[in-house]
Amino acid sequence: MMGFNDGMPKYGIHHLLWPNEIAEKMGPFLLGMIDSMLIDGMDYAIEGEAMLPQLVADLVEKHPDKIKVVFVGYTEINVKDKVALVKKHSDGENDWLTNESDEYIRDHIKNMIAYSKMIKNGCEKHGLSYFDTSEDFLGAIEAATDFLVGDLN
Numbered sequence: 001m002m003g004f005n006d007g008m009p010k011y012g013i014h015h016l017l018w019p020n021e022i023a024e025k026m027g028p029f030l031l032g033m034i035d036s037m038l039i040d041g042m043d044y045a046i047e048g049e050a051m052l053p054q055l056v057a058d059l060v061e062k063h064p065d066k067i068k069v070v071f072v073g074y075t076e077i078n079v080k081d082k083v084a085l086v087k088k089h090s091d092g093e094n095d096w097l098t099n100e101s102d103e104y105i106r107d108h109i110k111n112m113i114a115y116s117k118m119i120k121n122g123c124e125k126h127g128l129s130y131f132d133t134s135e136d137f138l139g140a141i142e143a144a145t146d147f148l149v150g151d152l153n
């Protein structure tokens with residue numbers, strides 16, 4: 001996303017948009033990129049918030065043997081607890097929330113809870129996998145990883 005933000009600002013994809021707005025604007029690019037990836041036959045991982053279940057559901061249905069998709073979020077986490085986790089696990093200079101106020105972080109987390117609920121609902125509607133990190137972050141990440149690469153081990 002930051003490639004568009006910094007390298008091609010005329011496309012209107014920038015860091016101030018809501019994640020679903022970014023996903024909708026980046027959708028055609030990502031779908032074209034995925035189509036190309038399917039042709040070369042290599043394994044790829046695409047990570048980021050700029051995808052929506054409804055934008056990838058058709059690809060998964062069309063290529064169930066080639067595409068695995070997981071969405072990860074937190075729909076039920078306590079905001080105060082999440083703020084503490086964000087601060088505890090900050091890596092300093094590379095963490096964009098490091099210099100933000102607690103109020104800003106709280107607002108961001110509330111927005112991400114709402115976004116996670118939207119993503120979870122989209123996954124349920126389209127039969128895609130959603131892993132919630134609200135209660136057991138590492139367990140959810142392990143389950144998502146197992147879903148993606150479990151058959152490779």
